[in-house]
Amino acid sequence: MEEREISQAVIRRLPRYYRYLGELLEHGVERISSNDLSKRMKVTASQIRQDLNNFGGFGQQGYGYNVKYLYTEIGKILGLDNQHNMVIIGAGNLGQALANYAAFEKRGFVLKGLFDVNPRLVGITIRGVEIRMMDELSDFIQKNDIEIGVLAIPKTRAIDVANVLVDNGVRAIWNFAHTDLNLPDNIIVENVHLSESLMRLSYNITRYNMEHTDNS
């Protein structure tokens, strides 16, 4: 593996390559040129070659990429060849939506537990996983080799719960709470700030309207 730093922009694109290659595989495509992949994905062929060169290439000039091989290798780069045990904190609509994504499990993300503060949810199971109360959380994480904690709770509780997760050995937080967690540097945090995403959408609408008013 290369020693140099891979840019966050490349990392953002890798899962998209993985998705497209997975779809090609499902359709029985064995080999694809960077030009054809480029047309499908609407990025330039040189961008594709450059991105994949970060990981040592994978293509032979003139022969294109072996889809199965490339899919498998990108999967390994993304860590999908390992099992990642996770718990979801918050069994409201969002937590339940995440618990119901069976596709995660196919990629090695195994939901082990689902936690909430609402006693009315005790004993309900989602895809076979029982909802438990928060007082069981610390013990459960330690006994079940939990690597990823998913925060599907309001921001007021997120920082405290994140600290409990980390104190008990969780390595990474998938954070849907609308706040920054400020955890130690060795903890991986991936934020999904939905309201920020919606604001980018509205920025782009506003910008588009402005540009098309100016030019008319």
Place this chain on the structure above:
Amino acid sequence: MEEREISQAVIRRLPRYYRYLGELLEHGVERISSNDLSKRMKVTASQIRQDLNNFGGFGQQGYGYNVKYLYTEIGKILGLDNQHNMVIIGAGNLGQALANYAAFEKRGFVLKGLFDVNPRLVGITIRGVEIRMMDELSDFIQKNDIEIGVLAIPKTRAIDVANVLVDNGVRAIWNFAHTDLNLPDNIIVENVHLSESLMRLSYNITRYNMEHTDNS
């Protein structure tokens, strides 16, 4: 307003400025230096100055930023001073979670309708918004001045539904379906691909493990 192109990286950061400024306002802070804002947000002060200069500055050397003014101006840049009517397609857990975010409405995103294919959901209301069946969708969009369509449905149906939305005048799609929509260039699309986000998390865990094994 400046004519030059604002980079997507700046646009990604703007909603975060807006969030921090909103929190400062709530705590009664009237003025903040770029250094203090920098410490809170964990970005460099020069990054902050550079980002805000894209929109004409807002700060006076030595006086810092007026929090209320900056918050309001960034809100305008993000288009939050206008009302954006939206519909959510898919009233499963994810659609209901999105419908329940009251915070969206505070920022001008007004949920007008919620649609699903499941007849058992007819007549149920979420925050006062009734769930309707898909055959009412086209007519509803036209009559209610809908600007944003939210896709909280599986990828197999997403492209067809996106086309219906666009054909009836929707300007922007907030897409949670795990597929690219390939809509005309004048339609704004903001994708939230959750499984790609989870893969980035696992990439970062894997990378971290590798780097810390190599060095030991």
